[in-house]
Amino acid sequence: MFEKVKDVPLPQGTVSPWPSNLAVCWLDTRNITYVAVIQSNNIHVGNWDNKAETEVSWDTIVTSEPSTPNEKVIDVTTVGLVHPNARNFPVVIVGSARFINVYDVKKISQKPLFSITLASALNDPKTAVGGDVAPYCRGISCNDNAILVGTHTGEIVVIMCNGDSNFTTRKNLKEHRSAIADIATCRYDEVTVSADSNGELIIWQKPVKGVNSRVLTKQPINVINVLRKQVIVGTLRGLVQYYSVLTGDLMCEVNAHARPVNSVSVAPESAYVLTASEDGTFVVSKLHTRKPHAYQVPRFQKVEYRFSDADEYSMIMGAQFTNGRGSAIATAAFDNNCLTMYKIVKKSNAAPSTSAS
Template structure:
């Protein structure tokens, strides 16, 4: 029996069709156990490689796969029972073993786990990987890990609502932030940690001071994704309420700190499980929904200028056009 991970690629500029590659991953049962589910998937690009790698985490292991040479054999594997100090004792808890949150800082690939430890996999070259000492500062299960590649800032979050800003490189703790919220997902942009909660709340915290800079009651159900576009300072949040919202983050002086609404779309009949900007400018978006075999693709266009004639104006605000790409 095989688990499957699908990798899509396309060109935003030419609006080419989406092409798909599939990694069929054998994960045979151990003893009499059933097949273990995939709990996290991430696409990261270590500086030591020419192309990204797919990180796939299950309740039993973490695998590293090459996106250019599709194979059932991973480049590297970490067995959680051998890597985590509390893996066995967690079996009796209400929540079973899992991995969640994938990020990369320079050549350090980071994967969160149910014990609160963050597994560190070093990329030493195109096909060379090694397992380094786990990060053990969290006291409960990891909910997400995120890195800003421009500032090399890495932040992790746990189920107790604590955020840890890690020193450069990812070793010691720089700042601890207590959100007092059920954190589900995070991301980092312009030295701000953007937090999406299980209550639909979106919060912005300063990396430098740990202060809460902005709080928005954005969604009616859990926030499942926070995506950022570094070139435009766009932030997108998506939720199980079927809505995604695009905002622009203003942090640079002399302008006041501001999160400015730009665009949103909603389908109450869908449950959005993930939404991502597919370019650095934030003008292209891919949305995945529960029980749907397609990705919905959006392209955000510029606001029409005042000089345009009324017959050419299609919207009074930024507009999103969508199309479906089958999985």
């Protein structure tokens, strides 16, 4: 089904070992796909034309260097590519142990469009720094014009996009009681879900102001995504679970991987689901939501396996569909100096011609 088509070298360095370390945003109206990946304290942002199949063009965001010789470099811990409705192009969201920065994906500059320190973004100074957990950001999403960034305290920082270069903060969301693991939004249904390290899912009311429902998964959640009113959960044990947004019920679970699931990507047009893991495997499945009685026992009838590939010598930190159809995939593996690209290649069924005697 899928075949590897090429490796795309990074401008410098190798992929850092952060979960979900590959962000993707595609613009169907412009045939452009953007990608972003963390390399130490740098963020490499690439783009290409899907229709013309151009080569990837790279820019690099270099986060601030230490101000004193003895000061340590603070690694970036999360990166996101989101497209607020108030803008024509996406923005790059960079979160670290000290700050949250917003960059223009169209005009990459070392000066962010908006920046806020993590200590000032978190209202409680006791949890802003120190304590049992070191400060960090993790989980990035966007609903309408509200950009959401998860933190180690369980607070979700809300940054409002009011125009191309106008960003302001809004009151933090404080419903989680432990560190945020991931945040995801389905743009079509405007459903936003957040997950924390205790295994709790919060399904937010539109437009992300109050809690609609809570789901206690009792699983060590690492990553999540949302597709057609299903919350897809990737766990540290390699298990992939599907929960209903409407009822909170567990609808399906698959023992897909042998090690932590580091990425869950969805293709809205085809209802494909892509999961990838530290075990070097990525799996493509088809989610059936319109079949009658699809959730009856056995549960696996709901999710249909389509394709998988594995490299036992790699640890996949991020894997994403690079278009809405789910016909192309990019993967990023720890300590690798390139992105690996896959696409659906149609096989020719034409019989070989034979010469007449």
